Every structure is written in C-alpha cells, then in structure tokens.
Amino acid sequence: MRLSAETVRLDLIHPFRIAREVSDHKQNVLVRISDGELTGTGEAAPSRYYGEDAGSVIRALEKVPPLLGGDPFELEETTDRLASALPGDPSARAAVDIALHDLAAQRLGVPLYRWLGLDPAKTPVTSFTIGIDEPAAVRRKVREAAGYPALKIKLGSEKDLEIMRAIRDETDARIRIDANAGWTADQAVEMVGRLSEFGVELVEQPLPPGSPADWRRVREAAAMPVFADESVLVSPDVPAMAGLVDGVNVKLMKCGGVREALRLIHTARAHGMRVMIGCMIETSVAITAAAHLSPLADYADLDGNLLISNDLFSGAAVRGGRLVLPEGPGTGITPRP
Template sequence: MRLSYRTLQLTLSEPFATHKEVKPAKVPNILVTLEWEGLRGEGIAVPAKDYGMSDASLVAALDRFSPVLARSSPFTLEQTVAELVGLAGDQPSAVAAVDMALHDLLGKAAKLPLFKLLGLEGLPLAATGLTLGLMTADAAREKARRLSAWPMLKLKLGQVPDFAAVEAVREVYAGAIAVDGNGAWSADEAVRVAERLAHSSVVLLEQPVAPGAVEQLRYVRERSPIPIVADEDCTGPESVVRLAGCVDGVNIKLLKAGGLRRAMRMILLARSLGMKVMLGCKIESTLSITAMAHLAGLADWSDLNGHLLVADDPFQGMRLEAGRMTLPDAAPGLGVHAVAGR
C-alpha cells in the first residue's frame, strides 16, 4: 500500500472555549490516504496538544509507518495496526488515521458499508448530544432554547464552575444535561460540584479531576450523586482496565484509542467490566466523525458533533439531525466523499 498525507486547515464557524484554551480560528486535521489495488482509503489524524500530539509529531510518526504499509494490505489489518502501535510511541492519532483508511479499504474491497462488514447492522444508534463551550448563563439559555430538539447537551465548566449557566439551561431545556470539567477541580471540589449539579438533574459528570490519578476518580465516584465518566484518563485498552471501579463510564475517542480496531476492543472491555460507553471526538472533519459513527450501535452515549463547528468541512458522510444519526449505507467502506470545491 502507498501512504500519502496532507494537512487540512478547518475554519471554525464560531469561537469555542474550555477552561484550558480558546480554540484558534483554524484547526488542523491531517488527511491520510492509502492506495491499494486501485482503491483509496482515507483517515484523519487530529493534532491534540493536550495529549502531546502536534502536526510535526504526527507527520514524523506517519513517515515511520511507510515501510510497514508498503508490505501490508487491508487483509492484514490486525497485524498491521499492532506493528504501527509499536512504532507510533505516544502518537496514537497517527495510528488512528491509518486504521480508518484500512477499514475504509476493507469495506471497499468487500463492497460493504463498514457497519455492515462489522456485523453491526440493526443495532440502534446511540443518539448524539451537542457540546456547548464556556459561555455566560444568558448565552447558554439562548443556545439551549434553540437546541430543544436535541436529546442531550453537554456543558463545559471552568475552574470556578458557573452553576448559573447549568441552571439557565435547565430552565428552558427538558433533555439530558451532561457536564464536562476537563480536569478542572480537586477531588473534594469535584464532589461539591457533583452535589450541586444533581439539583439540576445532570445525568453525568465527565473528567472532573486532572488525568493521571485514577484513585481520585474513584474517590469522587464513591461520593458523587451522579455518574462519573473518564475522558482524558481513558486512552488505550490498558487504561480501561485501570479505570475499572473508579468510574461509571468511559469516553472513547479514535485519536486517543489508536483507531477503530482498538476502540472496539475498549468498548468490549468496558462492557465486561461494568462500565458504560460514550463515543467522543475533538473538532474534526466529517470523515473521522463518520468513522466513529459506524460503532455507535455499541455505545450508550454519543458525543459525535465536532464537525458541526467546522464552516468549511471538506467531506460529507453520516447525517445528523437533532442528535439522530444516519449512517451512509449506499457506499462501501466509511461511506465518505469529498465536497466539490473544498
């Protein structure tokens, strides 16, 4: 197989902020292409500085992959991904991009949409929520009013949590509310936050403490009136085992997991260990969002909405209407195609 790649600069349709950063106006995604026997498979590598993955470090990892891919095929996917994980070091998003492209090729070779190839046809797709960045209570209320048809809204909160924003959303929104702390609080602060959020019937609290100390997650979970979900602490399959008993659920993202193959392994591990599963993303193009959406039948919650913040998304694939996903079933592989002129 022949590997090539190029960087896409995605323009945000509106500002997006967490307590850690305000996203720049343009966000890079690296488009990876594999060519094999007249077929093309595509995937996306997502730079993420909070996980130590930059444009340059991902490109360096992709360059290390070329010799392995030159002697591989889509039918050696399991062995190939295992080799790439060993070469990638701390750059799992590079593995994820190649893994997506391999699954795309596999589906095209079999002439089947990926979810059918994986035996997932007929499973109900977990409806996806919509994430709101840091904003004032008035802005949150207005957003929630406009988004009343969505099944879940996830609010970002900062180190000084703005409970007024959560309460404002609850005033006008009848659906499920989730809150994401992105590691903003100490364990004791997180317990107090969870107790306050319970008054607004929040259904889950995501990554309330900084990653790297799963026992703090256990401490919060044992005292929290609402379920606790790990995000930054949930990386590859081995992390799911470490999190058992410390959280109620895990947020699995392709850029952290290292692709669809490893994400499926994580889902099965989480299930066997009594944890619920959320499928998540960063700000990404429809290509990688669609790739993960093929696994939505295996999830309890989906948070696959990062492409909605992109004004010039160069791809079309899965359709999303008020949280309800429709997978592309008329085209093989990932079922994604380029938008003309982008």
Template sequence: MKLIVKEYILKLKHTFTISRESIDVQPSLIVELQSNGISGYGEATSNPYYNITVPMMMADLNNLRPIIEACENETPEEFWQLIHPYLKQNMFALCALDLAYTDLYARKKGKKLYEYWNYTTDNNPLTDYTIGIASIEKMVSKMKELPWPIYKIKLGTHEDIAIVTELRKHTDAIFRIDANCGWGIEETINNAVELKKLGVEFLEQPMKADNWEAHREVFKYSVLPIIADESCIIEEDVAKCHNHFHGVNIKLVKCGGLTPGKRMIEQAKQLGLKTMVGCMTESSVGISAIAHLLPQLDYVDMDGALLLAEDIANGVTIKEGKIYYAEGNGTGVTLK
C-alpha cells in the same frame, strides 16, 4: 497500496473554550490509502494537551511509507499489530492510519463498516451537542441556535452551577457535564448534588487524570455517574478505571484508532463500565468512523463536524442527535 497525507485547517463556527484552552481553528491530518482504484480515509486532529501536531504525524507516517505501502491484504487487526510498534509514541498518527486502512478494507469487501463487523444499528444512541465555555448569555445563545435532545456542557469556571441553572430555563434537553479536569474532590461531590436536580445525566472527567485516589473517593460518594476521559487513553487504562469511574469515554485519536477502540469497548463491557466514544473536533472523516461503533455504545459525543464553519468531507449526517449513514461502503466518506 499508496499513502497520501494532507493537512487541513478546520475553521470553527464559534470560539471553542474548555477549562484549559480556547480555539478558533483546528488543524487536522487526513490520511488516504489507495488500492486498486479504491480509497479509504482516516483523520486525526492536533492536540496541545498531548503535544501532538499535524507536522509530527505527517513526518512519522512518511518515515513508515515503505512499510505501509507494502501492505495490501492484511486484516485491520493484523495491519494495526504490524504498525503499532513503530507508532507507540504517536497514537494520533496511528489512529488516522488505522481509520483509513479499516475503511479501505471494508470497501474492498463491498460492505459498510458496521456490516463488516456484523453490527445491527437498530438501537443506536443519539449524539450530544457541545456548548463550550463562554459568558452565560453566549452559552444560552449557542444552545438556542441549535435545538438538540442532549447537550454536553463544558464547565470548569467559578460560576458552573449558575451556568447550568440558567441553561435549564431554556430547554428540557438532557444535560451532560464535562469539567475537563477542572474540579476538586469536594467540588465534584457537591456539584453533583446540585447538577442532578438540574437534570444532568453524568459528569465527565471532573478531576485531574492521574489523581486516582480522588477518582476513587468521588466514585464512592457522587450522586451522579462519573465517566473517564483523560484518565482513559489507551487499552491498559480501561482496567484502571474499574471501581474509579462508572464508565469510559474512548477517543479513537488517543487510543490509536478503531481497532484498539473496539477492544476497549469490549473490555469495558466485561467490567460493567458504561461505554462512550467521543470526538476531538474532527471533520466528517473522523466522525463517520465513530458512527459505525454506535451499536456497541451507551453514549456518544460525535458532534465535531457540526462545530465546523465548513466541513471538508461528506459522510454521516446528523439531525437532532440521530445519525444517518452515508450511501457508500466502508465509512461512506468522500472528500469535498
């Protein structure tokens, strides 16, 4: 098996702002694994919040090149268990590698990934489309630019209720709110009351990740469901979220790929938590991997490639929230 790693700089259509940062480009690592004329692809984007850069990911994978390239017939689960001890400190790199290996494995079996997992896609959820923080006028403009059935609205400003009130005047779409750790306890509880009136479905990670007492308080009193994101990074975090959140948003990049992501989904279901998978502004390489988990999810946020000025790959296509799988096996990804 041959390992190929390459950095891409993904240019965004618009400046993307959340409560803690703004970006115009997104550096991304693409991993390709080749075996017997077949290629599998994986992706992980850089992230300053988690202190992860593409050069760091590339260095860690190149250091493991002899071990990675010696693998051939292991199942994705066996491969992940083999590599995990070496990449415990860089789950982003592990994610890109796991996606590529899982994709390659399914292609070698001659199956789409969801077929390999024996999933049926009849009741897949629709994906939301994210509106980043900007002036109210700009946020309305971005929403009108792409009519959509579900919007995720980034908040964490001094005029959050005013923003949603104005956006509501222009659409009947479902709203989801992501404050990216930008609120406090009373603010969250009070905002939930007003936002419920405005047709909001749930709140995602309103408070700081490690403030578990605050999460417990809001869990008890919020009139809207609360979904964990920054509080749910790896497999061990799912159990912590029980009785502190109503659901978990699992990011493949943060947890180390599809293999642990599937286990986290199963654990969340056993605990009665709602299941969601989110993206980290990936291209269609990462987004297409997420698509094959849809049959197991209540919600999904896989609009990353839609936010790009130019995609680097072909894979799943998304129209008005509905996901259409690519023709090929595995994740169906091809690089442009």
C-alpha cells in the same frame, strides 16, 4: 499501497473553550491510502494535551509507508507495527487505521458497520457540545442547538453554576457534563452534589488523571454516573479505573483507531462499565468512522463536524438527535463540492 497526507484548517463556528484551552480553529491531517484501484480516507485530529500537533502527525506519517504491507485486510499485523513504531502518535495511527478500514470495507463492497457485524438501527443519540462561555453567550448557543435532545456542557470555570442556571432556563434537554479534568477533588464533590438539581445525566472527567482515592470519593458523592475520558486512552488503562467510574469515553484519536477502540469497548464491558464514543474537532471522515462503532455504545458524543463551518465531507448524519450511518461501501464518506 501508497499513502498521501495533507494538512487542513478547520474553522470553528464559535470559539471553543474547555477547562484547559480555547481555540477558534484546528489543524487536522487527512490521510489517503490507495491500492491502485480504491482509496481509503482517514483523519488525524491531534491534541497538544496528548503531545501531538499537525506537524508531528506529518512527521510520523513519513515513517508509515514501509509499515503498511500490501494487504489492507492485515489490520492486526499493521496496527501492531504502527503501535511499535509510533507509540506517541495516536492520532497519526488513527488516521492510517481509519483509512485501512475504509479501504478494506470498500474492497468487500459493504459499509464498515456491516463488515463489523453491527446493526445501524442501534445507533445512539449524539450530544451536541456547548463550550465554556459567558452565561448570556451560552444561552444563545443553547437556542442554536434547539434541535438536539442531548447537550454536552463543558464546565471547569468560575461560572459553572451560572452557566447551568442559564442552560436550564432555556431548555429541558438531557444534559451531560464534561469538566475536562478542571476541578479539584473538593470542587468535584461539591459540584456533583449541586448538579443533581439540574437533572444532569452524567459527569465526565471531573478530575485530572491519577489519585484513585479522589476518584472513589467523587463517585461515591455523585448521584449520576461518572465517566473517564482523559484517564483512559487505551484498553490497558481500563482495569485501573474499574470501581472508580461507571463508564469510559472511547475516542479514535486517543486510542489509535478502530482496532484499538473495539478492544477498549470490549474491555470496558468486561469490567461492567458503560461506553460513550466521542471525538475531537474533526471532519466527517473521522466522525463517520467512529459512528460506525456507535451501535456498541450507550452514549455518543460525535458532533465535532457540527462545530466547524467548513466540513470537507459528508458522511454520518444526525436526525432527531440520532446518528444515521451512510450506506455506501467503506465508511461511506463523500467529498463535498
């Protein structure tokens, strides 16, 4: 099998600010793996928070060809080799993993969800994300997102409550909060109490990773479910958060791809946790791969492709807020003209 990679610039429709950073574009890496007849496509959306950037992904991918073997169906063996060789490069591994799953399902002539035995009618509603901004700008963004029944609101600034009031003045949509580890324990306890008046559906990553006692304190104070994102990267991270959170956000770019995402989902379920499937800023390549897993999730936050102005592919769609999976073989993505 042959691998090729290219870096692509993704331009955000609005500058995207979360508690720890702001950006107006992202550099992702597209990966293609060919068996001489068919080609699987994957994507890396690296994050500096997890120690990656586009350059590190390209360097990691240079090590991959000898690890691929000759059979895209040898997914367990291949992903194990990738994890051993590239332990600090989860999005690079995810790109290869997605491409292999795409290629293998294409060989079978079936959509990825069908190969995984999942029901496309059970996809959840996806949220649409509103980044941190001035309250007036947030109002405009909420109006732009009027067609989405669920919004994910990024908090972790000094204007959190002003932002929430501005949002509720504009919409009665379901609201999910993501603080991206931007609060202290005292701030988080206060905020989960104040957020109840806004009818918040859940709160994600209120605290930095670590400090189990602080997580327990926040969960006990919260009237809504508390989810972990940055605290849970891979399946072995789940047990330590059992009893501290109600659910986990599973992202292909954190865990290394479809294979580990499945393990993470099942591990979370075994510990009585709810599951959200989320994303970074991504094209429809990675978004669609994650969407094929979404029938296993309670919540979806798969809108990274909706936040950019130059998506290079078509794939999973959103109708009435709900994810609609493509019917083509593999992940079912197609290049845009």
